[in-house]
Amino acid sequence: MTFCPSCGKEFTVDENFCSGCGKPRFSQTSSYAGRPTGITVLGILQIILGIILVISTVMVGVMSGMMGNYSYFGEMTSVVGGAITAILAVLAAFSFLIASALFSGKKWGRTIVIVFSIVNLVMEAASLAVGNVFGIAGIMLNGIVLYYMWRPHVIAYFTK
16 A cells, blocks of 8 residues: 555555556655654653653652651651652653653554544634633644544555
């Protein structure tokens, strides 16, 4: 199964030219059929998010440990801070795992990105409904990611 590099339409077995845009199926120059650029961008963004989460994990862990008994709430600060630290550490590990799946073309990586985009789309729509105008940007970004993840060349990358 091959796709047109210009419009993404699937070629039939006997086609030498794309029926969608007219481009030739085989070019004179060799084409690189590697990872799509958008997947590389999403993977890099996941790595950046993971790094930010690791830094946040260390900061929350250190601050909650320093607060300890000196806080107005006593040891409860350390307990809550420890729980938040654990959650941030799990999220950081999960972010690096998703980046790895995107870079290696694992099918479940695409599925997770689609599911998270849908969940974020619903959450942004809910925040927009209560008056958060910045939800518009989130809706647009998640819509773009969802559209991109359903492009034929992206689907082909994850089914190789």
